[in-house]
Amino acid sequence: MKYSEYSVLILGSGAAGLYAALKISAQINLPDGIALITKSTLDDSNSMQAQGGIVGVLHQNAADNIKLHSEDTLKAGAGLSEPDVVRYISGLSDEVINDLINNCGVDFDKDSSGKLNFTLEAAHSCRRILHVGGDATGKGITNAFIKKVKEDSNITVIENSAAVELLVDSDNECKGIILFNDLTGDHEIVYASAVILATGGLGQLYKYTTNPHGATGDGVALAYEAGAVIQDIEFIQFHPTALALSPENRDRFLISEAVRGEGAKLINSNGKEFMSLYHDRRELAPRDIVTRAIYSEMNKTHSSSVFLNASFIEKSKLFNRFPTISKNCMEKGIDISQNPIPVAPAAHYSMGGIKATVEGRTSIKGLYAIGETASTGLHGANRLASNSLLECVVSAYELSDYLSFTNLIPPKKIDSTIMKIIDVYSRPVNEDFMYNIESLKQQLNEVMWNNAGIIRSEKSLSEARLRVKKFKENFKRNRKCISLAEYEYRNMLITANLIIETALERKESRGAHSRSDYRQTNIEAVHSVLSKNNIKELMYAG
Ligand SMILES: Cc1cc2nc3c(=O)[nH]c(=O)nc-3n(C[C@H](O)[C@H](O)[C@H](O)COP(=O)(O)OP(=O)(O)OC[C@H]3O[C@@H](n4cnc5c(N)ncnc54)[C@H](O)[C@@H]3O)c2cc1C
Structure with a gap:
């Protein structure tokens, strides 16, 4: 198979991926450069659609401070937001927002006297939301990043190409990915010493969603299959309006x-x-x-x-x-x-995801997760409006700092575990089976909306479990596929299963997870934490 090598590989061109590329390029001298890979075009992401704004806990806003913003976030998070993480991200807001303004060309709206215009959103106790173009904040931020990325010679942009499997070796270290080119149908290997998943959300699992078509939970599915720990994935935010x-x-x-x-x-x-x-x-x-x-x-x-x-x-x-x-x-x-x-x-945001630190470190060495695909513990059981864009940029900022102290030479030694993965993608696919993926996706969407949606129960979730099991049995391509649509469906099935299993296991109602058969909120708030080896026996961390 064809292969290439980079020092850093970033998957996803939303706010998290683009900003990470810019910060890493500015901060680190990389011998083999950065590849920024996206399965669609550079401008196709949830980030582009963001409207309301981004939280700015700025020193210049006398009405606001880190304590107040942290309290609002913790309250919305219904006991599951991690106080240290919340304070840390809130505390970096001023520095990072100023970097967006001064170094990235983000032009937040101002009032007639030229001062930043702060607006109010639900469950915020003061006006602290910064916006661009009134209600086109995502477009304003993302376009500013895209302009800079295009000017940066360290960053190679690869569009219409999806990561379809992570190359993790027997020492639990990620050495690269298998890439699928959606235009040619070819697979290739991309090696890197840091693989950053910035693949966004999973709204497309549901019948009704505000998310664009690419939000199919790829990052969570890929990381889970590679053995990474997934946290709080049952918490899906349904936007009210x-x-x-x-x-x-x-x-x-x-x-x-x-x-x-x-x-x-x-x-x-x-x-x-x-x-x-x-x-x-x-x-x-x-x-x-x-x-x-x-x-x-x-x-x-x-x-x-x-x-x-x-x-x-x-x-x-x-x-x-x-x-x-x-x-x-x-x-x-x-x-x-x-x-x-x-x-x-409509399904809007995934609070859970790949368990990661604020700077994106996951349970797999060399694999990082930032933005919506990650679960840092900021959002807990329910995300406070406009905190997600903040988390995207703070994590990207912190990750670039972390990587500047890391040895980023592309891997030279590939073990037999990785060779076995490569072998799967070198063989031809059995094309006797042809699938109507649009229709299969719609069936899955119905099941998720009706059984694992806004209100859940043992009965509805058990039915969803059976239906998804059947969908999996009927879809024979659980590794190598022949189209991006098939890969997305494969990933949706994996992620749907994780949501259903953790939602079944969580026998309480908390934040966005609402059970008609367990209406109480348990006194002790616990994260759901699972990895491929323990799906049957869910581990809960305090
Ligand atoms: C309509 C809407 C309005 C919103 N409004 C706000 C708001 O006002 N404030 C706020 O804070 N948040 C808002 N959000 C949430 C916020 O926009 C997202 O959480 C955030 O933008 C996610 O950014 P990201 O970089 O993590 O992912 P995304 O912006 O979703 O980017 C993911 C990228 O990964 C790529 N990708 C996915 N899978 C693969 C793969 N296998 N291989 C290669 N590439 C892949 C995608 O093509 C895309 O480029 C809104 C969301 C929506 C949908």
């Missing part, structure tokens, strides 16, 4: 929390406001509470959505503050200054 034009419409455009932050109200299909029945902070209650409130109102009124009413907010304010949302809704026939917006919950 995604545009719900019809039940058939699967890809759901996000109506940012910041719209509620500016005063918009939720009403049910009978035109009644309802949030006061569920929480004293009403529309600004934590996401999981607003999601369940909407879900309950939809069930009570037998409707496929509720409505978000922003019509009483001054039109010019609404359109200036939310240009992306107002334009997108207008294109679909909804003038948000006049009409209530039909909204319903």
Whole structure:
């Protein structure tokens, strides 16, 4: 098989991957350069879609401080956020945000006097959210990074190519990946001394999601198969307000929390406001509470959505503050200054993932995980709005620092464990089986939405377990596949299984994990931690 070598290999071109590439390139002199690999194009990521903003705990904001932000994060995390991690990430916010402004060209919105404009989002106790272009923060940040990456001669960008297996040797050290080129259908080997997974989320496992098509949980599946420890993967955040034009419409455009932050109200299909029945902070209650409130109102009124009413907010304010949302809704026939917006919950964010330290170290040597695919312990059972972009950039920043003290010479010695993996990908695939992947993905989506979604139970999850087992048995390509779509489906099955197993094991309701048969929250908050060798017998760490 064809092969290449780099000092550092970064998988994923979202905020985490791009910023890691820039920081590593700026900080470390690498003999064999950096490869930034993405399975789609450079600009295709969840990061690009982020709207509301990024948390900035800045010294210049007198209303805010690390303690306050940490308290808000810990409260949202429902006992599972790690206090040290929360304080550490919060404490680095000022330094990293200033790096984005001063060295990366990120142009956060300012008020008329030229000061940074902070906005409010649900469950934040003060205005601390920085944004770009009103509601196009992800685009603003990601495009600034992409511009710099393209100018950087140390970084080789490889598009339309997916990592499909990690090369981990018998000493539990990652030496590279198997890469699948989606345009040619070829497989090749890429060796590196540091492999960084920045592969994002998994919203596409669910029928309704705000995530773009590439969010198929690849990083978690690859790391799990290679033996890495996965943490808290049962905690999936369902965003309360995604545009719900019809039940058939699967890809759901996000109506940012910041719209509620500016005063918009939720009403049910009978035109009644309802949030006061569920929480004293009403529309600004934590996401999981607003999601369940909407879900309950939809069930009570037998409707496929509720409505978000922003019509009483001054039109010019609404359109200036939310240009992306107002334009997108207008294109679909909804003038948000006049009409209530039909909204319903949709899978949005994975709180859990590959267990990693803030600087991305995983349980496998040489393998790092940053951004949404990682579980650092920041988000716990429920993510506080705008903390994820912060985590992406802080982890990338810290990882570059960590790697500057690491020996980054591409591996020369490859053992028989890795040779066996390479052998699998050198052989032809049995092409007797052909699969309609679109239809298979849809069946999996239905099962995950109905059985492992917003409200779960022993019965629903057990059914999901059986259905996913059947899907796995029927899909014969559990290693080498013939298309990116097949690889994504393979990864979705692996990740779905992990969510179902941990959700079954967690016999309580906590944060985003809600069980109709175990409504209580246990006194002791414990992480779910599992790896390939102990899936049957889940280990819980304190
Ligand atoms: C609509 C929307 C709005 C959001 N708004 C906000 C917000 O306002 N504030 C906030 O903090 N968070 C927000 N989030 C969440 C946040 O955007 C994400 O958590 C964050 O951007 C994730 O960044 P990432 O770099 O980890 O992954 P991503 O940005 O998802 O990037 C993942 C990358 O990995 C690539 N990839 C995946 N698998 C492979 C593979 N096998 N091989 C090679 N490449 C691969 C993908 O193609 C992509 O380039 C929002 C999310 C969505 C969907």
